[in-house]
Amino acid sequence: MQLIEGKPIGEKINQETKEKAENLKRHGVVPGLAVVLVGTDPASVSYVRSKDRVSQDLGFHSQKIELPEETSETDLLQIVKELNADSQIHGILVQSPLPKQIDESKVTLALDPAKDVDGFHPINVGKLAIGDPSGIVPCTPLGCQKLLLEVGANIVGSRVVILGRSMLVGKPLAFLLMAKGPGGDATVTVVHSRSRDLVEICSSAEILIAAMGQPGFVKKEHVREGAIVIDVGTTRVEDPTRKKGFRIAGDVDFDEVAPKTRAITPVPGGVGPMTIAMLMQNTLKACQQQTGLFV
């Protein structure tokens, strides 16, 4: 059993991104990422801090915009509009979840699709489904695919089962893995809360990806002997034995499942570090596409 550690892989990708950013700087261009945080949700604060820090580490122009919990939709849309028009900013990320007075889909639609480094704008989702490489692909699915490639998974023609049909992970990952060409060509099944025969379907998978946000849901009976398992779950679970009072739990019962697998990601330290690395790669790509400088 191989442990698929996202941290060193993410660092390698960040290193590549940093070098490309330096090439751009020699042409007078600095990739710019704006991260917008509304409110003080602790997980969001922590994500935004990490994104800002990595962005700076890579030599990007990093702009962190922190807004109060009671920010109106109109005000947030105005800020998005200004960032769309700001030529120093190539990528915009509005941290999810947003307070309930703000319609998240309106904010997504307001983003310039070229700057939508989360890849959530319908035009980017559509381009992903179509296989148009000019689109921006959501970071977490991209990170999962990268992990599979790094671990030497034979994706072509293989049976992939994805647990969860969210637009954050399940669906875009299905598009990525069923697409024609390198990193794709898999036979993909998406299962979800309404699916029957879960054990039978999951245990047929050569590659099993858990992304439904239910800690420990995937047990050994869901897993085929020798499968590769990617655990996208990151649920905060109360844990009084930890200093912070919680731990991050994956969707896979790791202790039970790991011995059956050929390779498996830990949580934390598996997919998590990849997501930020892919966000930086997306920002670089957005910068290259907006400036026409592919150096």
Next chain:
Amino acid sequence: MQLIEGKPIGEKINQETKEKAENLKRHGVVPGLAVVLVGTDPASVSYVRSKDRVSQDLGFHSQKIELPEETSETDLLQIVKELNADSQIHGILVQSPLPKQIDESKVTLALDPAKDVDGFHPINVGKLAIGDPSGIVPCTPLGCQKLLLEVGANIVGSRVVILGRSMLVGKPLAFLLMAKGPGGDATVTVVHSRSRDLVEICSSAEILIAAMGQPGFVKKEHVREGAIVIDVGTTRVEDPTRKKGFRIAGDVDFDEVAPKTRAITPVPGGVGPMTIAMLMQNTLKACQQQTGLFV
């Protein structure tokens, strides 16, 4: 075994569309559909003729634009631009395939997404994947879903296998059937030319949809006892015994497969008539959305 006949179902839908079009007329609005044909491909000529005829039957304003085979991309894009700006036209369909001097994806991108009644523009594809009901869904997948509902298929939680991953049918149909809510919630697997274990995967399906354009590919070993089979294939196969010199062949070996099924579509006469009915429904929806008249 029940034969799923698309013609009466399509006619029923057309009747509903006609009534809604009459309601719109009482408000001074006539749904307008422009169909653009480039060249003289016999199948395309025949499709365009049918679309124009049904459109007129439903009381739509129907505009048929026939262009020579050697039409340049620039000229076609100019025509699309004019149709986008024409307030009498609510839906535009550019008949595929286009001659090779024209980049089909450029034409799709040039369409006003609101008038893209084929549902091929990336923003419509993205909206479908996201589940945004303001988008326009491709006609053939919509027709397949409608047939399943008409035949009383229990889609929720059922195992659906789709053969073929095209943007015309396979992928959008996968999005439709895995979406949350009525007509969706299925467990969908998409198989294709690179898939292994085809027999095993296909024969696990409660609903099997063949859309790869390989006449007679699906044999009895691919089909589970009591499955519902939808055959989207419409390949012209030479047949000297027919007056026209060809016949339309489906992807399913009907004679061999039908006895095992609970219900199956014939070819022709199954999905085909549904596609035009859904095109008319899409045109009506586009008209309603553009005018704000939901009568």
